[in-house]
Amino acid sequence: MSALFNFESFLRLAILMICTxxxxxxxxxxxFSKKNGWYSLLYKxxxxxxxxxxxxxxxxxxxxxxxxxxFF
Numbered sequence: 001m002s003a004l005f006n007f008e009s010f011l012r013l014a015i016l017m018i019c020t021x022x023x024x025x026x027x028x029x030x031x032f033s034k035k036n037g038w039y040s041l042l043y044k045x046x047x048x049x050x051x052x053x054x055x056x057x058x059x060x061x062x063x064x065x066x067x068x069x070x071f072f
Contacts, residue, residue, distance in 0.1 A: 015059050022049030022056075 025032045025046045032043050049056055 011059075012063055015056060015063065018045045018049040018056055019060065021045040022053075025050075 021032075021042045022045070024042075031039065032046055035043050
């Protein structure tokens with residue numbers, strides 16, 4: 001099933017994008033200096049990741065534990 005039709009998969013995809021863009025900003029800060037086009041979406045995800053990092057971390061932990069419990 002596509003991630004667009006399943007809310008949990010869509011939320012996982014959004015969290016993954018937020019975490020990835022926050023990580024990439026620390027490694028390559030010049031990418032995020034442009035705020036137009038697709039770079040603006042990455043910039044917004046990066047700002048969410050920096051400002052809401054405790055909540056993003058809790059969601060990552062929740063999804064990881066849920067996946068681990070479903071595995072057994």
